Amino acid sequence: SQQGEEDPQALSIQEGENATMNCSYKTSINNLQWYRQNSGRGLVHLILIRSNEREKHSGRLRVTLDTSKKSSSLLITASRAADTASYFCATALLILTGGGNKLTFGTGTQLKVEL
Amino acid sequence: DVKVTQSSRYLVKRTGEKVFLECVQDMDHENMFWYRQDPGLGLRLIYFSYDVKMKEKGDIPEGYSVSREKKERFSLILESASTNQTSMYLCASSHRGLRRGQPQHFGDGTRLSIL
Numbered sequence: 001s002q003q004g005e006e007d008p009q010a011l012s013i014q015e016g017e018n019a020t021m022n023c024s025y026k027t028s029i030n031n032l033q034w035y036r037q038n039s040g041r042g043l044v045h046l047i048l049i050r051s052n053e054r055e056k057h058s059g060r061l062r063v064t065l066d067t068s069k070k071s072s073s074l075l076i077t078a079s080r081a082a083d084t085a086s087y088f089c090a091t092a093l094l095i096l097t098g099g100g101n102k103l104t105f106g107t108g109t110q111l112k113v114e115l
Numbered sequence: 116d117v118k119v120t121q122s123s124r125y126l127v128k129r130t131g132e133k134v135f136l137e138c139v140q141d142m143d144h145e146n147m148f149w150y151r152q153d154p155g156l157g158l159r160l161i162y163f164s165y166d167v168k169m170k171e172k173g174d175i176p177e178g179y180s181v182s183r184e185k186k187e188r189f190s191l192i193l194e195s196a197s198t199n200q201t202s203m204y205l206c207a208s209s210h211r212g213l214r215r216g217q218p219q220h221f222g223d224g225t226r227l228s229i230l
Binding site for chain 1 (some may be wrong): 119142145146148150155156157158159160163165169170173205208209210211212216217218219220221222223224
């Protein structure tokens with residue numbers, strides 16, 4: 001079953017604007033991760049936030065996590081045309097047998113940044 | 116940089132054929148994963164492996180099997196291909212990182228068509 005549900009499904013903005021994507025999930029998690037996928041390519045890991053963290057930054061990315069509301073948001077500031085891609089949140093549970101994370105992905109937000 | 120290589124970008128097979136999808140990673144990762152990605156459904160986990168010869172079912176294992184004879188290589192097998200297995204298949208790998216969050220590194224995917 002899918003945990004993460006992204007909102008909106010699609011987002012179109014102008015270059016220089018900020019883009020915000022939201023993710024809601026249903027059960028307890030170990031951490032939450034955001035990935036980016038360019039058309040026809042694999043996913044690229046962007047940022048990971050642990051369940052005991054509330055906010056994390058990486059360059060132009062800012063991620064928040066509210067475990068009481070079971071939600072997360074990804075903010076991309078000063079967007080560029082090159083940010084055009086699909087963005088996925090993934091909720092992570094520990095793999096008890098060996099360690100590492102089992103991820104459950106949402107359906108993604110398609111971001112288009114226009115010049 | 117971590118490199119996850121999938122043997123084919125595009126593959127066309129016929130119903131009933133036995134299909135092998137190969138994945139190789141070069142970062143000595145313990146965990147490897149196979150996903151399929153379909154429009155509107157996001158990524159769904161088929162199988163994963165946390166060690167050589169070890170495997171666990173994901174969310175949609177029916178109609179698939181896997182093999183991990185060497186640490187760097189993880190194969191997905193469609194025993195008797197059917198048209199509903201037409202999809203994008205993505206391989207990923209990660210370190211174990213007991214208790215800590217671990218990002219996954221993805222290959223570029225194999226777009227498989229079953230005719």
